[in-house]
Amino acid sequence: MINKLIANIKKTNAPIVVGLDPMLNYVPEHVQKKAFAEYGETLEGAAEAVWQFNKAIVDATYDLIPAVKPQVAMYEQFGVPGMAAYEKTVSYCQEKGLVVIGDIKRGDIGSTSEAYAVGHLGHVQVGSKSYAGFHEDFATVNPYLGSDGVKPFIKVCKEEKKGIFVLVKTSNPSSGEFQDRIIDGRPLYEWVGEQVAAWGEEHMGDDYSYVGAVVGATYPEMGKVLRKVMPKSYILVPGYGAQGGKGKDLVHFFNEDGLGAIVNSSRGIIAAYKQEKYAEFGTENFADASRAAVKDMVEDISGALAAAK
Numbered sequence: 001m002i003n004k005l006i007a008n009i010k011k012t013n014a015p016i017v018v019g020l021d022p023m024l025n026y027v028p029e030h031v032q033k034k035a036f037a038e039y040g041e042t043l044e045g046a047a048e049a050v051w052q053f054n055k056a057i058v059d060a061t062y063d064l065i066p067a068v069k070p071q072v073a074m075y076e077q078f079g080v081p082g083m084a085a086y087e088k089t090v091s092y093c094q095e096k097g098l099v100v101i102g103d104i105k106r107g108d109i110g111s112t113s114e115a116y117a118v119g120h121l122g123h124v125q126v127g128s129k130s131y132a133g134f135h136e137d138f139a140t141v142n143p144y145l146g147s148d149g150v151k152p153f154i155k156v157c158k159e160e161k162k163g164i165f166v167l168v169k170t171s172n173p174s175s176g177e178f179q180d181r182i183i184d185g186r187p188l189y190e191w192v193g194e195q196v197a198a199w200g201e202e203h204m205g206d207d208y209s210y211v212g213a214v215v216g217a218t219y220p221e222m223g224k225v226l227r228k229v230m231p232k233s234y235i236l237v238p239g240y241g242a243q244g245g246k247g248k249d250l251v252h253f254f255n256e257d258g259l260g261a262i263v264n265s266s267r268g269i270i271a272a273y274k275q276e277k278y279a280e281f282g283t284e285n286f287a288d289a290s291r292a293a294v295k296d297m298v299e300d301i302s303g304a305l306a307a308a309k
């Protein structure tokens, strides 16, 4: 899958991910109304609204982008129908040729991580049959329980040729409370980054490893250091747009080959129609606003990379 991700990035010339984080208040009223008319103001109605919203955005952007990242909490809040909308979104994006990064941020004791890994990236055995439950291509993994929480994911990745992005330095304001603590002279995130590089050596694609890292766009200086600590790991970079990250901050997340990083924007793309900049599209054409926002994001990042050469 890392090879497919890179092939998709090369094909689209767009090192970006559209984050499918459909909070109900981002879903335009006309989409909500239609779903509620069919299913009522129920969890099913919310899940239908979210699914229709996602589908419209994917239809309007899939030719421009290599990958999407649905955030599972945004679906989980709508219970079982929400999780069905999550799986439907994963399937639809894969049909469109997109790589799907399941943002599940899992990690637990070994046996529990194994079940998470099987459910999201692998196959679960049911009698003589086996099933791929959510079948994402990548998953985000929280390593802060230690290596026994991560290794089951790597095992399933090897079997299935799938990948993970391990949280190393997260984009949120309080991420430094623990992640920046100095241990034996170096911040904790650097120790984790080093471990990601070591795990990655066990599971390599053609040029990059199947074990990637998450490093927030909001910490560009740390990104620069971590790029060197994990030269063969793809870095998933959230925090662009709504959290303040800009193209010029991201140059050092990339390698000399122009690869090595993929930048996520969720609200900045899916709720673009709410921004002044894209107001001309109107609420009815929310998906066209998302398409315009994707183009602007790609231009911003490509422009910054070209200027840095």
Ligand SMILES: O=C(O)c1cc(=O)[nH]c(=O)n1[C@@H]1O[C@H](COP(=O)(O)O)[C@@H](O)[C@H]1O
Pocket (backbone or CB within 6 Å): 019, 021, 071, 103, 105, 140, 169, 170, 171, 172, 214, 215, 216, 238, 239, 240, 241, 242, 243, 264, 265, 266, 267, 268
């Ligand atoms: O793993 C992630 O994707 C993630 C890690 C991180 O450090 N920061 C972060 O914002 N994210 C996710 O990236 C997305 C960011 O959304 P926007 O701020 O709307 O672009 C959300 O789905 C977050 O859960």
